[in-house]
Amino acid sequence: MTPEPSSSSPIGRAIATALTAIRYEDIPEDVLATTRAFVLDTIGVIGAATHAPGMENLLAALGEWELGGSATLLLNGRTANPATAALANAAAAHSLDFDDQHDPARVHVFCVVLPAVLAAVEAEEMVHGRDALAAIAVGVELFCRLGLACYNSLGKGWHPTTALGSLAAAAAAGKVLKLDAEQMVHALGIAFVQMSGTTQFIADGALAKRLGPGFAARNGVLAAQMARHGLTGPWRFLEGEAGLFNLHERGEVRPEILTDGLGTEWHLRDLSMKPYPCCRCTHTVIELARDLRREGLTGDDIESGTIELGRVNRQIVGAAFDRSHPNPVVHAQFNAAYTFAAALRDGEVTIPTFLPERIRAADVAFAARLETREAADFEPTAIAPARVRLQLRDGSTIESTRLTIKGAPNDPMSEAEVLAKFRNCLNWGLGEDAAAIAALERIALHLDEQEDARDLVRSFLACRTEARAA
CATH class of the missing domain: 3.30.1330.120 (2-methylcitrate dehydratase PrpD)
Structure with a gap:
């Protein structure tokens, strides 16, 4: 890959260098535990989405153009190319508005990052669960920092989950694909080129609201794959004249949040779990x-x-x-x-x-x-x-x-409430197979112990009672 010139973004390079350097062993145990809990929460919410408005339509639309592939559409068990799977599964994760949020950053993170990682994991075929969990944590951390740095993105009309999610998904997928720092810079730049998403779909009550995180996850997976194969993106995607800070955020940014303590301090710890399936x-x-x-x-x-x-x-x-x-x-x-x-x-x-x-x-x-x-x-x-x-x-x-909000770190859901939400979601969407749900619960909460991270996908599919009956 052609080295970037000296005028390249020091912020983009610093972020890419830090992200590629983070190993599973570098992540504190409490951060890993939080990541596992939100993997559980998100996979449960995806299961509940089986009958959500728009999901059947989305799977039909995507399925017409797919003859198969290496990744799985979780809601119907069919295979597709990884970018399509990332789109479908991320849309499902957000379809009930029951997915997590980083409240100060105003971004839903796991609905984008987890499907992007699962798509990349299935494309690579053999990825250890600890590497998948580390990739998830890294993508989520960047996502939280982007939302905090772009602190009034939502107020300007952007939907930051959709817009900023492309960058986070690229970082997470890039970790699975083992991109080096140079490739990671370009993956982030290519993701920025695809960045989009405004709140007009909320104002109009449109089902496109569910698709936004899907587009972000798809964009990130594509960006990482393209960067791996030598395609280049704009390296001044953050502070360039037409970059994120100036064009999209109109100068309302705190750029130091993106790099200060990256790899040692974790804003992921401040995530909130949603007790209610709405905004x-x-x-x-x-x-x-x-x-x-x-x-x-x-x-x-x-x-x-x-x-x-x-x-x-x-x-x-x-x-x-x-x-x-x-x-x-x-x-x-x-x-x-x-x-x-x-x-x-x-x-x-x-x-x-x-x-x-x-x-x-x-x-x-x-x-x-x-x-x-x-x-x-x-x-x-x-x-x-x-x-x-x-x-x-x-x-x-x-x-x-x-003045406080349920599910936030200062008013958290209890462990019993978290597990009840997970089980109720799967019962609602996939059927009441207690043994299969318990197996999925165990794998999600012990993902880093799985030699093959695809076990999470396999155990999810085992909960689909109608598929087994067929």
Whole structure:
């Protein structure tokens, strides 16, 4: 590969050099344990996606052009080329909006990185589980740092999971493919060339919201493979005049976050696991509703109300609730008023909460009486805080505020809650085969002990009861 000239990006080279140098043995045990837990969570969420809106359509669309390949489409067990598999599996991981998030960075990370690594693992045929786990951790860490460095990407209209995910997927796949530092620079540059994704699909309630992480995973796998074969990308993909910092982020960046302590300090530790299958911006609102329900409040008591959020949260989930919305699922998943109403009525928010018939039910119609406002005392980009002010039919008012968000490091899900979520997801999507689910659970939580990382794919497929019956 042609060496890059001296004007090359020192940031891009520093990142590539650091990433390629990280070995499994260099990663602290608590970081590895966190990575294993989120592998478990993500593979469970993929399993739950079997009947998610758009997934059958996506598999049909991709399947028409695929005659087979070395990687697996997890939801139907068919094979495809690794880039296609990465797309399909990452879309599945994000299809229920039940996947993890780094709250300060506002990126969903494992939905992109894990499918990219699995695609690369299957393409390479024999990759030890510890190398796969290290690749996942490295890609996730870069993803978290990108989101933190580009701290207002979402506020400008980018969907940072889709946009920044291409770079993270390239890094993760590049680790599996054993790229050297020179190749890694170009893999990141080629991923940048493919970078895209805005929040317009949220505003329009489009199923393309699920596809964004798929495009990112596909882009990263392709970028790593192309760089391995000598194709070059722009090396000033970060600070160049038309690079990420200036063109996409308009100068709103903290570039030092990308390199400070890379390889020794781990922002991966700050990931949040989602307790509810909807936009993270609604989760504190859901907790407020559940708190009020425990105090005896019902939807019938409410005359009107206001949900107060930070500016960016309100941009994402602050639209008025519309029961007749043509795309009700995405609309409801990104609607603070609906999620509050559903949580108040049912006491929980689960996958069935976002079925069209539930969204359009009469008993949650009072969500239309709730409006949203920007809270002057919340940081504009803060994701956790939320407040509700309710006017009741008896003339009284209620005000309630929460400043923390369930699933975050300062309010984590318990081990029992994590395992219950995993098992419930697989039961919902793949069938209730307790033995197969337990086997998958063991492999996910001990991935680095597997001589062949493809065992994770094989054990997932073993949970597909309808496939075994056929």
